[in-house]
Amino acid sequence: MTRTNSPARAAGRLARAACLLAAALPVWWVVWSLAMGALQGPAEQAALYGPALRGQPDLAAWALLPSWPTLQPLTELLLDTPQFFAMFWNSCRLTLPLVAGQLLVGAPAAWAFSRLRFRGRRALFGLYLLLMVLPFQVTMVPGYLVLNALGLLDTRWAVILPGVFSTFPVFIMAKSFDAVPGEMLSAARVDGAGPLQIFWQIGLPLGAPGLAAAAVLGFLEGWNLIEQPMTFLKDQALWPLSVALPGFSGAADTLGLAFAASLVALLPALFVFLFGQKYLTLGIQSGGLK
Template identity: 65%
Template sequence: MKTKCKGIIPAIAVLMVAALPVWWAIWFMIAGALIPLDELKATIGPVLGIEESGGYAYWPVLPSYPTLRPAVELLLDTPQFFTMFWNTCKLVFPQVLGQFLVGAPAAWAFSRLRFRGRTAMFAIYTILMLMPFQVMMVPSYLVADTLGLMDSIWAVILPGVFSTFPVFIMAKGFDAVPFAVLEAASLDGAGPLQTFVRIGVPLGVPGILSALVLGFLEAWNAIEQPMTFLKTRSNWPLSLFLPQIVSDKVGLAMASSLVMLAPTVLIFLFGQKYLELGIQASGLKE
């Protein structure tokens, strides 16, 4: 037991050091949301280009006199923040729902059905998954413009719904469903749709939820897609609101970043178990 403890302690220390940059970034936002504007100008003024500040920039570990003014200003005096928060919800949740309704049946077909061209089609899915948005931006723009969807939320939602990445993750999760269970269901008279709904979905929950969690995180933090397809400012999500905050509103930017970070942290904490189960299931072989 002592030998195991001696081996665990160095591993924990290494992980804590590796996680320090992440925790520092989070603490940077928390402290920035509590530091008053005059102290921010004195500490990071040179980075922001504020003329009255001079010397070197530094960041205090703790604010000299904490204030909630940035949070109050955000929640009471910034109505456009709530508008863009609602816009973000309108863009993200339909995407996640659509990824389940479209991606789960497609993933089941790739994983458990055998048909001509299956391997080639899945290879095309994998290639499309590896392509960044910059490569697919022009075709997506042309399609959205042809369909008359430009400057509407559907120009962002529909490409996200038909994304190939959730299909790939869900298919790997469905691969862990034993064929023996499917054969037993077939002998009991269950059709393909019944087998998918009553067996595939319940047993594929880890892969489905892991794909939906990753899809939520990607859609919530998306910048390039809304910037490309949404021209009207009233349709912008939070990811486009934060860069518009000017340098003399650093505290407001920090408070906005914390509020925007909160849903992603909660979703990740909720889905962390399913992410781990999905990774484990994708590595299992029947």
């Protein structure tokens, strides 16, 4: 039986592999093109991509490998382009405090939703859910006025502070607190531990995967913020990569510089993704509503 099936099986396996490859191709192609673009010499690049990116006549062309690979655009970017560093540093100074704040504020709230019993819990949780859905633009005007009244407009805090209170991380962390075994909590309570102690000594260590998941998703989101900096930061010197990069690329002297900047801008997110993939997956699965 298995024998007669095996050619058909082999064919099925082959078809599956072909589908897997075909679906991965658009992802690999984009990453590959970006990386190779940063290694091409200026003449080759102008000839290949100039028609698409600099409005030259004729049509763009694509090459699998640079005919004369060079690190010149990358070194120029890293050694000779201080404004890129400023943007990069701006992104870090927005994203890192944002993520830290989300954990600091969100973890206790998540613990309360997951493990404490209080009146109005369900209703409040529903409210958090609805707030998660609201697009930024819905509260943009009064949010602007609040930040203005607090004197925070045109400072990094205008982006960081409202972002800290995002309700999405609360869901992710609550989900992982749900998995902490209840017996451990009752045992600790019998031993006379107070609520804060229980949260600190049992909840946080055991809920750490959820915190990591919230941190990974928070970082990717923070690195990508566009609407908030655009609305609340008029001073372009404060703009992070997510907002400033297209302008930088458009004005760059060479296309190589534009490609190198795009490549370096995605590296932090790529590292967080590769090292945190396990937690990212966990976070996606627990970003659920139940």
